[in-house]
Amino acid sequence: MGTLRSMEREFPIIDDNFQRFCASHGIFSLEDFLVHDLSKLASFAEMDAASVSLKQGIAQVMSIIDGLHQPWLNGIELLDDAKLNKHFLATGCEGIDQILRGGLRMGQLTELVGPSSSGKTQVCLCAASHVAEYSGTTMFFDTGNSFSPERIERIINRRSKSQFQADQRRLVRVMSSISSRSVFDLFELFDMLGHLENTLKNQVKDEGSNLRLIVIDSISSLLAPILGGIDANGWSLMQSAGFLLKRLADEHNLSVLVTNHTVGGEGGLPKPALGESWKSIPHVRLLLSPDYGNDMYNVSILKHTSVAMGSSAKFVIHR
Numbered sequence: 439m440g441t442l443r444s445m446e447r448e449f450p451i452i453d454d455n456f457q458r459f460c461a462s463h464g465i466f467s468l469e470d471f472l473v474h475d476l477s478k479l480a481s482f483a484e485m486d487a488a489s490v491s492l493k494q495g496i497a498q499v500m501s502i503i504d505g506l507h508q509p510w511l512n513g514i515e516l517l518d519d520a521k522l523n524k525h526f527l528a529t530g531c532e533g534i535d536q537i538l539r540g541g542l543r544m545g546q547l548t549e550l551v552g553p554s555s556s557g558k559t560q561v562c563l564c565a566a567s568h569v570a571e572y573s574g575t576t577m578f579f580d581t582g583n584s585f586s587p588e589r590i591e592r593i594i595n596r597r598s599k600s601q602f603q604a605d606q607r608r609l610v611r612v613m614s615s616i617s618s619r620s621v622f623d624l625f626e627l628f629d630m631l632g633h634l635e636n637t638l639k640n641q642v643k644d645e646g647s648n649l650r651l652i653v654i655d656s657i658s659s660l661l662a663p664i665l666g667g668i669d670a671n672g673w674s675l676m677q678s679a680g681f682l683l684k685r686l687a688d689e690h691n692l693s694v695l696v697t698n699h700t701v702g703g704e705g706g707l708p709k710p711a712l713g714e715s716w717k718s719i720p721h722v723r724l725l726l727s728p729d730y731g732n733d734m735y736n737v738s739i740l741k742h743t744s745v746a747m748g749s750s751a752k753f754v755i756h757r
């Protein structure tokens with residue numbers, strides 16, 4: 439939320455006089471407005487010689503604040519939004535696209551869970567390159583040096599069936615549509631996502647964004663260190679990270695793909711890390727596991743908004 443001064447150009451009613459009046463009550467920004475008793479402010483405005491324009495100014499600020507909230511949507515509007523904006527982004531991994539009925543849903547957070555070498559990074563790289571090739575740009579937040587341009591190059595070359603020249607052009611186009619950033623702690627991630635959110639909001643006003651996919655490989659290596667102990671702060675930070683990612687996905691029609699490792703559960707059976715509180719965050723949760731001895735990997739649904747839990751398929755990772 440911005441300062442009142444920064445809004446003057448767009449909303450002339452928030453002029454010098456209105457800003458002086460607000461400043462005399464300790465109000466300089468929209469946040470200051472929210473913590474003030476507005477009925478008191480309106481009665482002070484009433485006593486001022488310029489009461490009409492001051493009250494118009496207050497109404498204008500209130501309508502700006504209202505506009506910042508997500509509106510209530512009825513069923514028809516939600517259906518239209520789903521049909522118009524919330525498409526599927528194919529990952530390029532056949533079994534995974536098949537089980538997801540087309541791919542990653544825009545507006546949703548999908549989580550890949552699995553032990554080491556179960557194909558989580560490979561699916562992320564595959565999805566990043568496929569989206570970059572066919573749908574828009576991808577941002578890859580790399581928490582453990584897993585982003586490998588060489589692996590992406592191999593994926594693209596395998597997918598390509600055309601001439602060498604065309605392949606080079608295609609490679610350049612795809613590679614330049616994927617940006618990767620290393621991120622090693624949660625606060626750095628908050629910073630980057632906050633900055634991204636601001637950029638996206640401004641772009642939406644101008645010409646719209648071409649960003650379609652955000653990948654975080656892995657989210658668990660950022661969240662696990664802040665959890666545990668008696669301090670509940672870690673758990674609420676984890677929830678905030680999840681909500682921020684879901685808000686970005688929903689408001690900007692992106693798909694968010696994160697990875698999570700497994701830990702030993704009851705009877706030694708592996709279960710997703712990050713516990714019960716995180717479990718409710720992703721819209722879709724897929725469990726990956728290798729089929730030892732060949733290039734096949736298994737994917738099964740742990741959670742989905744419309745596909746039955748337990749459905750499974752196979753996908754290939756060429757070595």
Ligand SMILES: Nc1ncnc2c1ncn2[C@@H]1O[C@H](COP(=O)(O)OP(=O)(O)OP(=O)(O)O)[C@@H](O)[C@H]1O
Binds near residue numbers: 552556559560561755
């Ligand atoms: N640099 C690489 N180049 C090509 N193939 C690789 C590379 N690293 C891993 N692989 C192959 O991909 C398979 C899946 O590895 P991947 O890195 O996707 O697993 P992961 O689930 O992300 O593991 P981790 O949790 O340890 O990061 C591996 O078994 C291996 O066969």
